[in-house]
Amino acid sequence: xxxxxxxxxxxxxxxxxxxxxxxxxxxxxxxxxxxxxxxxxxxxxxxxxxxxxxxxxxxxxxxxxxxxxxxxxxxxxxxxxxxxxxxxxxxxxxxxxxxxxxxxxxxxxxxxxxxxxxxxxxxxxxxxxxxxxxxxxxxxxxxxxxxxxxxxxxxxxxxxxxxxx
Numbered sequence: 001x002x003x004x005x006x007x008x009x010x011x012x013x014x015x016x017x018x019x020x021x022x023x024x025x026x027x028x029x030x031x032x033x034x035x036x037x038x039x040x041x042x043x044x045x046x047x048x049x050x051x052x053x054x055x056x057x058x059x060x061x062x063x064x065x066x067x068x069x070x071x072x073x074x075x076x077x078x079x080x081x082x083x084x085x086x087x088x089x090x091x092x093x094x095x096x097x098x099x100x101x102x103x104x105x106x107x108x109x110x111x112x113x114x115x116x117x118x119x120x121x122x123x124x125x126x127x128x129x130x131x132x133x134x135x136x137x138x139x140x141x142x143x144x145x146x147x148x149x150x151x152x153x154x155x156x157x158x159x160x161x162x163x164x165x
């Protein structure tokens with residue numbers, strides 16, 4: 001966050017955080033590539049199934065026309081209706097898949113939009129030449145959420161000037 005920038009700069013971790021961000025960006029791009037591959041795979045499967053469907057209908061229809069069980073006009077009309085039906089089913093399937101993907105995006109956006117607003121933190125002044133600083137804490141505990149067990153509890157820590165952890 002913007003409030004964490006000062007800490008990152010003071011600790012000289014700008015390069016590390018930049019590399020971490022770049023890795024996350026690469027992961028996002030790779031996910032997009034995987035999604036594109038899946039779209040191509042599903043499109044190819046759909047095209048293959050449609051082509052097989054048309055071949056089977058043409059084969060059976062031609063056989064029925066040759067055997068005088070169906071007229072050419074009836075076959076053309078049937079083929080036309082079958083084509084419309086197949087296109088609409090494919091469109092419906094594609095639309096339902098897009099709705100599912102959109103609902104995932106909406107869940108992600110809702111997590112951000114419906115999150116409680118953070119209180120504005122006071123401005124932090126960074127002093128380049130600060131005197132010796134010590135840190136002391138008593139009874140510190142931490143857990144990931146209210147349902148999980150504490151990671152640590154009743155931790156007391158004292159760091160004198162010049163020491164590091």
